[in-house]
Each structure stands twice: as structure tokens, then as C-alpha cells.
Amino acid sequence: MVQRVSGAEASSRAAKTALFDEFARLGQALANGRRLEILDVLANGERTVERLASETGISVANASQHLQVLREVGLVRRRREGTSICYALHDPQVFDLWRNLRSVAVQRRAEVGQLADAYLGARHTLEPVGRAELLRRLKHGDDVLVLDVRPSEEYAAGHLPRAVSIPLAELRRRLRELPRDKEVVAYCRGPYCAFADKAVRVLHQAGFRVRRLVDGLPEWRAAGLPVVSG
Amino acid sequence: MVQRVSGAEASSRAAKTALFDEFARLGQALANGRRLEILDVLANGERTVERLASETGISVANASQHLQVLREVGLVRRRREGTSICYALHDPQVFDLWRNLRSVAVQRRAEVGQLADAYLGARHTLEPVGRAELLRRLKHGDDVLVLDVRPSEEYAAGHLPRAVSIPLAELRRRLRELPRDKEVVAYCRGPYCAFADKAVRVLHQAGFRVRRLVDGLPEWRAAGLPVVSG
DNA sequence: CAAATCCTCAATTGAGCACTTAAATAGTAC
DNA sequence: GTACTATTTAAGTGCTCAATTGAGGATTTG
Numbered sequence: 001m002v003q004r005v006s007g008a009e010a011s012s013r014a015a016k017t018a019l020f021d022e023f024a025r026l027g028q029a030l031a032n033g034r035r036l037e038i039l040d041v042l043a044n045g046e047r048t049v050e051r052l053a054s055e056t057g058i059s060v061a062n063a064s065q066h067l068q069v070l071r072e073v074g075l076v077r078r079r080r081e082g083t084s085i086c087y088a089l090h091d092p093q094v095f096d097l098w099r100n101l102r103s104v105a106v107q108r109r110a111e112v113g114q115l116a117d118a119y120l121g122a123r124h125t126l127e128p129v130g131r132a133e134l135l136r137r138l139k140h141g142d143d144v145l146v147l148d149v150r151p152s153e154e155y156a157a158g159h160l161p162r163a164v165s166i167p168l169a170e171l172r173r174r175l176r177e178l179p180r181d182k183e184v185v186a187y188c189r190g191p192y193c194a195f196a197d198k199a200v201r202v203l204h205q206a207g208f209r210v211r212r213l214v215d216g217l218p219e220w221r222a223a224g225l226p227v228v229s230g
Numbered sequence: 231m232v233q234r235v236s237g238a239e240a241s242s243r244a245a246k247t248a249l250f251d252e253f254a255r256l257g258q259a260l261a262n263g264r265r266l267e268i269l270d271v272l273a274n275g276e277r278t279v280e281r282l283a284s285e286t287g288i289s290v291a292n293a294s295q296h297l298q299v300l301r302e303v304g305l306v307r308r309r310r311e312g313t314s315i316c317y318a319l320h321d322p323q324v325f326d327l328w329r330n331l332r333s334v335a336v337q338r339r340a341e342v343g344q345l346a347d348a349y350l351g352a353r354h355t356l357e358p359v360g361r362a363e364l365l366r367r368l369k370h371g372d373d374v375l376v377l378d379v380r381p382s383e384e385y386a387a388g389h390l391p392r393a394v395s396i397p398l399a400e401l402r403r404r405l406r407e408l409p410r411d412k413e414v415v416a417y418c419r420g421p422y423c424a425f426a427d428k429a430v431r432v433l434h435q436a437g438f439r440v441r442r443l444v445d446g447l448p449e450w451r452a453a454g455l456p457v458v459s460g
Numbered sequence: 461c462a463a464a465t466c467c468t469c470a471a472t473t474g475a476g477c478a479c480t481t482a483a484a485t486a487g488t489a490c
Numbered sequence: 491g492t493a494c495t496a497t498t499t500a501a502g503t504g505c506t507c508a509a510t511t512g513a514g515g516a517t518t519t520g
Contacts, residue, residue: 019345019348022263023335024262027259028261032507033249059510061469066508083518094334105253107304108303115245118248119245192249289479292479294497310487313495313497
């Protein structure tokens with residue numbers, strides 16, 4: 001059956017199509033795993049193209065192209081920093097969108113849970129520490145050491161109150177800096193970052209009492225909890 | 231330069247790639263304007279494939295294909311209703327995701343605002359009524375008539391307290407049902423639905439005091455405000 | 461000004477998507 | 491059980507996208 005529509009209706013439909021296609025461009029920008037990895041890293045602070053490329057395992061040219069896509073739809077912005085160009089999330093709402101996407105994916109698609117386990121290792125052997133619990137223990141007691149295992153630039157860009165920075169790569173040779181009479185709570189970039197899980201495994205093996213924070217710094221910040229920089 | 235990675239790192243990277251590709255599948259589902267139109271309509275209540283197709287101007291076969299995509303990633307679910315099949319958003323979080331996407335698109339992309347104006351007509355001539363204001367006036371006074379101009383099925387599926395239903399198509403011939411001593415506040419499916427704007431134009435021309443609600447029923451419900459059904 | 465360093469662009473390749481038409485399926489209603 | 495109808499699937503076409511490679515810009519630093 002052929003649709004008969006008036007001229008006005010047809011032009012209105014064309015306008016609606018154009019509008020929703022424009023919304024869809026944002027979806028397109030979110031429709032690539034590499035771009036989502038980039039967003040996830042950028043949620044922890046700005047990066048040069050080269051660093052982003054090396055951290056994500058993407059080639060520089062390809063990373064640059066993905067960043068153009070993200071920039072065109074307004075998800076990231078850039079600024080020059082000496083000889084390099086730093087990209088950053090355009091604003092906190094972008095992180096909310098990524099988190100929302102993640103959350104729906106986890107709730108609605110069993111495959112995601114399986115792949116997360118495959119990537120992070122079965123991490124549900126030890127219950128993670130919730131944000132509220134950690135905040136309470138930080139305020140009212142001194143029985144916990146908060147450990148930031150991200151690269152030190154990210155720590156500098158913002159970290160949990162009283163957190164100690166030991167990047168994952170240095171953890172094994174700096175074990176003596178950690179107390180054995182407190183519980184260690186490790187955190188990293190978020191629930192889909194492997195750093196904290198790896199740190200927990202290392203510390204557990206070395207005999208420490210240790211758990212991971214339920215997610216990472218970006219989520220802590222997004223929850224409106226205090227973040228210290230510098 | 232060729233990347234050298236250890237076997238363990240390589241497999242971990244593969245797992246991470248797979249995980250983020252899985253997230254990206256959700257993005258892919260959101261990467262098409264027609265599918266976003268479908269989600270926007272479904273936020274107002276379930277629909278058969280045929281109705282969805284006719285309301286969006288998509289062919290039935292094509293609508294069915296889009297619905298398969300949405301269903302595979304868990305954004306919609308379906309159930310049989312007599313001889314037809316009804317599709318609905320899988321849960322309220324899906325609407326949150328769509329709203330979040332919309333919101334970032336509007337804030338970050340000037341093109342979206344222009345296209346919205348092109349579709350809806352310059353609607354900023356009259357300030358829309360906020361949800362809080364409407365709620366207050368509904369509770370404490372009797373100076374406002376709330377008008378639902380969506381199709382009557384959607385009104386039946388859920389509407390604002392004390393709202394009167396006059397579908398847009400019937401509005402011109404039912405003008406006498408509306409009071410002239412109150413302000414009329416019209417609402418529809420959301421900020422990117424043209425119904426309320428068209429109703430405002432019709433009523434304004436007929437001499438009514440009328441404004442539109444800032445957005446639609448789904449946003450009202452998502453804000454946790456009271457919704458009446460039946 | 462020139463060299464060095466980063467980043468972006470352009471061209472290419474192969475893969476995947478949207479939409480149409482036409483045929484098949486799966487329920488319901490009688 | 492049969493006919494009917496709404497929905498789904500299949501096949502085909504034109505288009506868009508991701509990634510690679512190599513060349514070309516832009517900006518700082520010497």
C-alpha cells in the first residue's frame with residue numbers, strides 16, 4: 001500500500017526524520033567499542049592522542065580518527081598542551097551517558113556479564129566495598145587504607161580523600177609501604193578496568209587484607225563525593 | 231612500530247575488546263533515527279508492529295526489522311495480544327537512556343536545536359510551563375486545565391492527574407469543551423513530539439489562554455510525579 | 461628559520477547496514 | 491482443521507563505516 005500524505009505532512013515528516021537522524025549521530029559515535037574504551041579512559045582525565053593510543057592498543061592514526069568522530073558530536077573537546085593535543089570529555093554529562101549505557105547493557109544483556117567475567121576474572125569471590133561504606137569508614141575511623149592503582153597522572157588529576165598512589169606496575173616492589181593492620185581498599189578507573197582487580201589479587205597473595213572499591217574514581221566523583229586533586 | 235605484547239596481555243586485550251564491543255552493540259541499536267523514533271513512541275505505551283509502523287511512517291517490514299534489533303539488545307520486549315504482537319520498552323531505565331542521549335545531543339550540538347525548531351516551529355515564542363509549576367497549580371488552585379492531546383490509547387495507558395483527553399485530530403471540533411476562564415496547559419509525548427505545539431497553535435488562534443507543558447508524559451512519570459491510568 | 465614531534469587527512473579495502481519487495485511462518489478465529 | 495491475518499524472514503542493492511598506510515599540516519624548540 002502506498003502512503004498518501006499531504007505536502008505539509010511530508011515536510012513535517014522530513015523534518016522529524018532529520019531531527020532523529022541527528023540524535024542517531026550520537027548513537028553512532030557510541031556504536032564502536034574502541035570509542036567507548038576511549039571515553040572510559042578519558043573519564044579519568046585528559047590525554048594526548050599518543051597516550052590514548054598506547055593505553056588502548058589502538059594505532060595513533062586510528063585513535064585520532066575516533067577522536068574526530070567523538071569531537072564532531074560534542075562528546076570530547078581538545079586543547080593544545082605544548083607539542084601535543086589533549087582530549088577530554090566535554091562535560092560530566094557525557095560520563096553520565098556512558099554510565100547509563102553501560103548500566104542498561106549489564107542489566108539487559110547476559111552476554112555482557114559473561115564477557116566482563118572473562119576479562120576481569122571471576123571477581124565476585126570477594127564482595128567489593130560500597131562507596132557509602134568506604135566514606136563512613138574514612139570519616140569515622142582509621143581502619144582502612146585507600147589505594148589508588150591508576151597511573152600517577154590520573155591520581156594527580158583527582159583522587160579519593162587520603163588515598164595513597166601506587167600505580168599497578170609498581171605495586172609488587174612497593175608492598176612494604178602498605179600497612180598490614182588495616183584493610184586495603186583498591187580502586188581504579190571504574191568497574192570495567194582491570195587494575196584494581198589485579199591489585200587485589202597481588203595483595204591478597206601477599207597476605208594483605210584487601211578488597212576493591214565497587215567502581216572507580218569517575219563514579220565516585222559523579223556521585224558527588226569529595227575528590228582531592230594535586 | 232609493531233606492538234610487542236605478552237601472551238597474557240594479548241588475551242586480556244582481546245577480552246577487553248570483546249567486552250567493549252558488546253557495550254557498543256547497544257550503541258549500534260541507538261545509532262538509527264528510525265529506532266529512536268520507535269523508542270520515543272514506545273515510551274508512551276506499548277504498540278503493535280502495525281501501529282508503530284503507521285505512526286512513524288516506516289514500512290511494516292522495516293519496523294519489524296528495527297524491532298528485532300532493539301529486542302536483541304534488550305531495549306524492548308514483546309508479548310502477544312490476540313492476533314497481534316505488542317512491543318514495549320523493556321524497563322524505565324531504557325527511557326532514561328534515551329532521555330540522556332537526547333539531552334547530551336541538545337546540549338552539545340547546535341544542529342539539533344536548529345532541526346528541532348525546523349520540525350516543531352519556533353516554539354519559544356511562549357515559555358512552556360514547568361512540571362513543578364503545574365504540579366503546584368494543580369494542587370493549590372483551580373485555575374488550570376490540563377489537556378492531553380495524544381491518541382486516546384495513550385491517555386488510557388497513563389495520564390496526568392485531572393487531565394482531559396482530546397486527541398489532536400479532534401481538537402478543532404471539540405473546542406467548546408474547553409473553558410475560557412482557565413489557562414489550558416497542553417502536553418503530549420515529549421519535547422520532540424509536535425502534538426502539543428500544534429494544539430497550542432490551534433487554541434491560541436481560537437482565543438484561548440494556552441501554553442504547553444515543557445515536555446511530555448514519559449518525562450513526568452520519570453520525574454516520579456503522579457500518573458493516573460484508565 | 462629549520463628540525464623535530466605530533467597529529468590529521470586521503471585513498472583504499474573489506475565488512476556491515478538500511479531499506480525494498482516478495483515469500484514464508486505462526487498464531488488466532490471460526 | 492482450515493482460512494485468515496499480522497508479523498517475520500530472505501534476497502538484493504546502494505550506501506556508510508573501520509582500519510591501514512603513507513603523505514602532509516601545525517606548533518614548539520633549538
